[in-house]
Amino acid sequence: MNGRRRAAVGAAATTLALGGAAAAATAVAASFARAVVTPRRHKPDDxxxxxxxxxxxxxxxxxxxxxxxxxxxxxxxxxxxxxxxxxxxxxxxxxxxxxxxxxxxxxxxxxxxxxxxxxxxxQYYYAGDPTSALGLPHEDLLVPGEVGDLPCWCVPPAGEPSDTWAVLVHGRGATREEALRALPVLHRLGIPSLVPAYRNDADGPASAAALYGLGDTEWQDVEAVARHALARGARRLVVVGWSMGGAILLQFTARSPLAEDVAALVLDGPVVDWYDVLDHQARQRGVPVRLGRYGLRLLAHPLGRRLVGVEGPVDLRTMDWVRRAEELVLPVLLLHSDDDDYVPSGPSQRLARARPDLVTYVPSTTARHTKEWNVDPERWESAVTDFLRSTLGLGADPGAAPGAGGGR
Structure with a gap:
């Protein structure tokens, strides 16, 4: 074999090796991205x-x-x-x-x-629905949404109905039971509450791809529930979200025309920067961060998203609220533990520093992801009560002292 032929063969082998490495990297990145957007239907004993x-x-x-x-x-x-x-x-x-x-x-x-x-x-402490878990009367609703009917709990307040309603949104892979811990506070403050499932929940309607949009699509389900509240007499809304529920609500307040009816947000362990969260998740799973980032870019790419299976491009840059901090226009109560093992508190801290005029930040330690209430329910309920009284101009709490949530 002459030198020119050997060089050609070597170049071809190098190209094949590089191509194989690129294909392997793409497969790992796509697998990581697919895991991020795939709902977990079965949760094993742990x-x-x-x-x-x-x-x-x-x-x-x-x-x-x-x-x-x-x-x-x-x-x-x-x-x-x-x-x-x-x-x-x-x-x-x-x-x-x-x-x-x-x-x-x-x-x-x-x-x-x-x-x-x-x-x-x-981690929700309670199990069941508002009536069985808390002794709070509730109504089971089906609210029409873009991809199907959304199961929803409607919990009336103690005393006279208020024209301020709350919409409570659980996190990724969670259930409506995640919101049970917050209902006694809102009930005592006289605020009716709606607790919906959203698309691709175990009890919610499935989208065509049956995958999460990480807030990029689910905010439309919150919009449907907000529209229902307004049709039933609400004049303003408080929205409460945990983890990905926070990302959903931030998209709702940024993209829905009904955002003008929102008076305040309460966010517990929220995702305010998906890149930070998923870099953390990549490290925990032993995936190189650069490959994790490649997978996230696939979500937004017209061709790459087909490898992942999402219905439309998901651009996580639009969900970076540290970068978009100047666009916040609503008061936010932000509760986040520094020991959160799933959604690091760093972005929440940075958002609070960037917008001290709007963000009331309640840091803590010890609690794992969205378990701030579990570790110190009195502090959590006091923070929410004080924030809503101040922001909404509510009177004194007519019910039990903070921390006296219901139970069986």
Whole structure:
């Protein structure tokens, strides 16, 4: 083989190798992006109940079970549920690394039986609907939306109806039960509440691709629910969101003509910069950040999005509210723990620093993702109550003191 031919063969081999590496990188990036937008229909058991006594329960130690606060535990594939409180003792493996045990106060058995075995942690503390979980009367609605009817709880207030209504939006992969913790505060303040499912929830309508839009599409479902509230007599709205629910609400207030009827936002552990969140998730999954970023670019690219399967381009730059901070026009209460393990608090801190005129920031520690209420319900409810009274010009709380939320 002469030199020219050897060079040609070498060049061809290099091209094939580079092409193969590029294809492999694209496959990893597309897989990461697809995981980000794919709803998790099945949630496996993630906690082991070791012993149950009259007023205490022993659990296998894990990063969730050793954290102070109030939580729930689903048993028997979700058919049973009990609630736990204070950590009474932790022995061995307290960091959740294996072999440890944590003893917690057993507060109540809501359904089924509290028995040893595999179970699933419930960060919402409550389980069920507003009536079964909190003793609050509610109405089950179906609100027409763009892709189908949206199941929705309507919870009337204590006392005379108000012309200020709340719309509460849960996070990615969560359920409407995530909002139960906030309902007693709004109920006592005289604010009717709507708690909807949105597209691609387990109990919501499916879009054509059955994938999340990370707020880029779901805000239209919030718009439908807001329109329903206005048709029923609301004159202004408060919107409350957790995690991706925060990203959805920020898009709603930026893109919907109904945003002029919104008086304030309450955001708990919100996604205000998807790039920061997904860089963090890539590191946790062992995916190089540059490949994770490549996957996120695929979401916005007309051809790349076909590899992921989303219906339309999802441009995460439009959901970076640190960069868009000057566009905020509404008062925001922002609650975020520095120990949030899923959505880092850095972007929330930066947004608060950029707009101290509009953002009331309530930092905390210890709580994992969207569990600020669980760790310190009195502080959470006091912050929300004070913010809404001040922002909306409400009178004194006619009901119980903050922190006295309902329960069975």
């Amino acid at each position: 906690v082991e109940v070791l012993q149950v006594g009259p007023r205490r329960v022993v659990l296998a130690a894990s990063p969730d079970t050793v954290v102070p606060g109030r939580y729930g535990v689903w048993t028997d594939a979700g058919r049973g549920h009990f609630r736990v409180g204070d950590v009474l003792e932790v022995t061995g493996g307290a960091d959740g690394g294996g072999g440890g045990r944590v003893v917690r106060e057993l507060l109540a058995v809501d359904s089924g039986a509290a028995l040893p075995g595999a179970a699933r942690w419930n």
